[in-house]
Amino acid sequence: MAGSSGRTKRKIRWSKLYSFACFRPVTTENDPSQLLGQPGFSRVVFCNEPQLHKAKPYKYPKNYVSTTKYNVMTFLPKALFEQFRRVANLYFLLAAVLSVTSLAPFQPISLIAPLVFVVGVSMIKEAVEDWHRFLQDLNVNSRTVKVHIGDGEFIEKPWQGLCVGDVVKVNKNEYFPSDLLLLSSSYEDGICYVETMNLDGETNLKVKRCSEATLGLVNDQSFGLFRATVCCEDPNPHLYTFVGNLELKNASFPLCPASLLLRDSKLRNTDYIYGVVIFSGPDTKAVRNSTRSPSKRSRIERKMDLVIYLLFSMLLLISLVTSIGFAEFLKTEMIKWWYLSLDDNDPFFQPQRPEVSGFLQFIRALILYGYLIPISLYVSIEVVKVLQAMLINKDIKLYDEVTCKSVQTRTSNLNEELGQVEMILSDKTGTLTCNQMEFRKCSIAGISYGGDVNEIDRAASKRMNVDVESYCFSIDEFETASQSCEMFEFSVGDISTERAILGGQRHEQNYSSAENSRISNVEEEFAIKGFNFRDGRLMNKKWMYRSNLSDVTMFFRVMALCHTGIPVEEDELTHKLKYEAESPEEVSFLVAAQEFGFQFFRRSQSSMFLKEFDPPTGKEVERKYKLLNLLEFCSARKRMSVIVSDEDGQIILLCKGADNIIFDRLAENGRSYQQATTLHLSNYAEDGFRTLAFAYRKLEAAEYEQWNSIFKVAKTTIGPEREEVLEKASEMIEKDLILLGVAAVEDKLQKGVPECIDKLAQAGIKIWLLTGDKKETAINIGFACSLLRQDMKQFHLSLGRETATIPTNNQLKAMKDDILNQLESFHKLKSEEGNDNAPLALVVDGKALEIALRSDVKDQFLPLAVNCASVICCRVSPKQKALITRLVKEHTGKTTLAIGDGANDVGMIQEADIGVGISGMEGMQAVMASDIALPQFRFLGRLLIVHGHWCYKRISKMVLYFVYKNIALGLTLFYYELYSRFAGEVFYDDWYMALFNVILTSLPVISLGVLEQDVSSEVCLQFPALYQQGMKNIYFTWYRIIGWIVNGVVASLVIFLANIYTFSPNAFQKNGQVADITHLGAMTYTCIIWTVNCQIALIINRFTWIQHLFIWGSIMIWYVFLLVYGAFPPAYSQRGFRVLIEALGPAPLYWAVTLFVVVVSLLPYFIHIVIQRSFYPLDDHVIQEMKHCRKDVADKQMWERERSNSMKMTQVGVSARVDARIRVLKEQLHHKKQLIYRSVTSSPIFRSLTNSPA
Secondary structure (H helix, E strand, O other), X not given: OHHHHHHHHHHOOHHXXXXXXXXXXXXXXXXXXXXOOOOOOOEEEEEOOHHHHOOOOOOOOOOOOOOOOOXXXXXXXXXXXXXXXXXXXXXXXXXXXXXXXXXXXXXHHHHHHHHHHHHHHHHHHHHHHHHHHHHHHHHHHOOEEEEEEEOOEEXXXXXXXXXXXXXEEEEOOOEOOOEEEEEEEOOOOOEEEEEOHHHHOOXXXXXXXXXXXXXXXXXXXXXXXXXXXXXXXXOOOOOOOOOEEEEEOOEEEEEOHHHEEOOOOEEEOOOEEEEEEEEOHHHOXXXXXXXXXXXXXXXXXXXXXXXXXXXXXXXXXXXHHHHHHHHHHHHHOHHHOHHHOOOOOOOOOOOOOHHHHHHHHHHHHHHHHHHHOOHHHHHHHHHHHHHHHHHHHOOHHHEEOOOOEEOEEOOHHHOHHHHOEEEEEEOOOOOOEEEEEEEEEEEEOOEEEOOOOOHHHHHHHHHOOOOOEEEEOOHHHHHHHHHHOOOOOOOHHHHHHHHHHHXXXXXXXXXXXXXXXXXXXXXXXXXXXXXXXXXXXOHHHHHHHOOOHHXXXXXXXXXXXXXXXXXXXXXXXXXXXXXXXXXXXXXXXXHHHHHOOEEEEEEOOOEEEEEEEEOOOOEEEEEEEEEEEEEOOOOOOOEEEEEEEOOOOOEEEEEEEOHHHHHOOEOHHHOOOHXXXXXXXXXXXXXOOEEEEEEEEEEOHHHHHHHHHHHHHHHOOOOOOHHHHHHHHHHHHOOOEEEEEEEEEEXXXXXXXXXHHHHHHHOOOEEEEEOOOOHHHHHHHHHHOOOOOOOOEEEEEOOOOOOOOOOOHHHHHHXXXXXXXXXXXXXXXXXXXXXXXXXXXXXXXXXHHHHHOOOOOHHHHHHHHHHOOEEEEEOOOHXXXXXXXXXXXXXXXXXXXXXXXXXXXXXXXXXXXXXXXXXXOOOOHHHHHOOEEEOOOOHHHHHHHHHHHHHHHHHXXXXXXXXXXXXXXXXXXXXXXXXXOOOOOOXXXXXXXXXXXXXXXXXXXXXXXXXXXXXXXXXXXXXXXXXXXXXXXOOOOHHHHHHHHXXXXXXXXXXXXXXXXXXXXXXXXXXXXXXXXXXXXXXXXXXXXHHHHHHHHHHOOOOOHHHHHHHHHXXXXXXXXXXXXXXXXXXXXXXXXXXXXHHHOOOHHHHHHHHHHHHHHHHHHHHHHHHHHHHOOOHHHHHHHHHHOOHHHHOHHHHHHHHHHHOOOOOOOHHHHHHHHHHHHHHHHHHHHHHHHHHHHOOHHHHHHHHOOO
């Protein structure tokens, strides 16, 4: 069967049946090919002669595509620029340069080595991440395609090896490696079907057709002598334009966009095509629509620069104090200190020129107090972010078992930004949906079939403690009852009434929030791709018992005949066929018709063949329908019709289309079911299903012949009026229709999408939907994933009429006025609502969006859009996606995340603060341009709410702690300078200074940044409102930054004063030895190490053995270092020679002061957290205490109550729809009770009972 259908397929000449754009006659009026040879239209391609393109002027780029940020030549300069964009690195570069002069108080190595280490580690990290991008590029560039090498022989070559002029052969379901000119295909008339979903988001297939001049190139051998020249436009980003001429055998043939196959689109429903490479690599339209990977920095990192500026200001201030103090002492006091033997030639000590000495001391102080600026902060954050990324990548709950893919953090710079996202801009096709259509419900003759109670009703009833049941209509047992109730619609509140009328059977439907019905695993018997319909009244041929049998039969015939599909394969076990068609809806209709007993099994040029179940005989019969005409579907017509003649000669027009279009064309006697059908349409739309209305009309032979002659003339019309003539001819026959019903198909969502959106909405994140698909489809998906709900006020922004491709100034002004008037009316309606919490949705068309985003309109558009609960932009181009992302980011100042899966999403992904690519079934362009790659959309919830929340708090705490510990160390140097009256002596040994950030305090802070958790992942998902701590940035506010600076100042004062005034006046050893600078420095440094490491222990909420090892191990390392360092000869150990063994260790005062200083230094922070947790607790504090007291186990009711109270009242998401549905159901139940009460109280029995004497 498969083979025969394939042969039949190749013989069908679609151009004889359809009037697609690519089949229209070529007109010479306004011929764009006249532009060829002028600027912008100068490209020349020698077909099948790629060797001619290896030298100028016809040398073009190869087909290699790169998404990396660097290459071998640019890595060093660009990476160094990235590193020294950071303020701290610039400061330490200056300090390192000054360290080689006599001004430096330290050895040069102590300043140069940390800088080289910090910058080197960061650059290595950048190189590794870019190497991974290179490997992904290599994966795409290494795909193979068959290329002609001469004499009709084709061999496999990698994509990157293609050259302009190469002839390639692309097989079914393969991507086009570059922009190709279609030469021929497996169809006789040279057409092919192309899926452009990766470019524009549309699921419908596009039809392309080659020039008639190349139709003869039917096999590999025919290309042996093929030579031609193409003159065409230069490379540009316009996806839907192409101008060129094909010069073949001294004749010229015009080319149009219908003959161009774009890179990253896919060949579908066609066995193979031959094409020649026109644009390659960076010249292809898809690549031209993308931009280079931008450098992105998180908000915390940008704010860190301001913190560094603040610390640098402190550094300047204390350096200035040191400089002025030194100059004053030099002039007034030091000149009297004859015993210092000051050298007049020493520039640092010139009493005659104190201002010069003061300035030099200022420079020296800038270097000395440099430890206020945390040089290791950046490298520590780089290390932490890489480790965070590794943990995210290894999260087993972010692994998709179906595709065997997991999350991939391609850029770790933005980890903490994941915890501050406020707006998500999402693509639809392939991102929210999985590109599969399923037949779900239908309404035939005013009766709805396949209608279980949906998940929203089921969840609402569960919350209301009402038992929702679905009833199986058994024809055998309850025929009479069901027939009498076929037109009766039951609501959830009518359970008792339903039971009384039907007396039927029931089966329980258990609600599971984890498995939404839109992604439900269908039972074994219904596990058919494209068919997810359950209703015993129609299945298993039970439809033959319906009272309206003729309408049911005609409904199924419309499904089986009104399409462009072809059977391609038969299952040997089930004898069921698989189909290919222009749109996935048509495939689902064909599968559904087959399941109902109307199998479309063959098509010829003029006939269609069905295997129908014949109710009178109860047997399957083959019937032939002669295909007379086909009026194809397009976005303007919104309908499709076929005219067929059955075996009895009866001519029938079968029509399907948008409900409003079909209803307008109904005959007066064809509206019998319109009211009931309209109600069903509303219900289906609320479920998020796509709907098409079915109708038919029987034609008389004379009427048909008269119309067909008119239609033939219209079809062959040449000129701009052709569209209008064709439409008028179609209107003449597509009228006086009889309505049969509607079919509802589901654009199947990816698993977990509604639940993920609900979690994100509860976290306070707004979600915008940007899609290239049509408005109706976008709105359906909006309902399906709960971005829209039935009680939501919708604003539709669109242009009132179609405009020219390039509007004139007057037209542009009229369009602007139209959009501004609509926006003004929307603002007025919004203010009239009076309720700020009223849910509002904005639906914007692409053409209207183009006007709305202009500089003089966007100030009215963006405030409205941002204040709406949902925004859906449809028919948007890739550039519009990128533009609206940029404008939203700039206008709101909020952190934006863009997520998509196709090449049309690349601009949006790169423009957003965080770009997420879906590594699904489509190409890798979105992934390669992204910062993070996810297998499916549902993982975005855990990525943000869990890992984003953790990373934000980790990095925030880490930066604040770094500021604290460096101030605690750096200010002690300043205090000693004051204490010693600016003597210029360094308080600590050089090795102590070098080890502070590198060894003694680095590991605990890294463990804080990698392993810290305020609450577990399960609690994060149970309390998504915790995510708002990052959105509000409460852990990295200036209040907290200043607080930690003050904490550091207090700790430094306590440490310095306690040591100075304890050890200076008194002997600290039994033999009366007093402390010198060596002892004071070592003792003060010991207190600093203990204090900062114990401080981080107070910060950490979740301890692991790693953190214990790093914190207490770092303290132990200090003592080990003192022992080892003191064991070296004095020539090497200098001040540290045996300082611990002989001086500090034996002195009890040393240990007592250390304990005292640590307790007093940490006391302010300890008091602060006690007061905060007792009187002003944050959300995470409350949850931590509940978990500590095991309330989640011991008192589940309390835990659930707190969880419910913490939920944000959302306007979108499943929870919001359930809340809205509960309100409706309560109103219905209240209304029902009132009706029952009135009926009871007004009954004679009640009156007699109430009026009877006691």
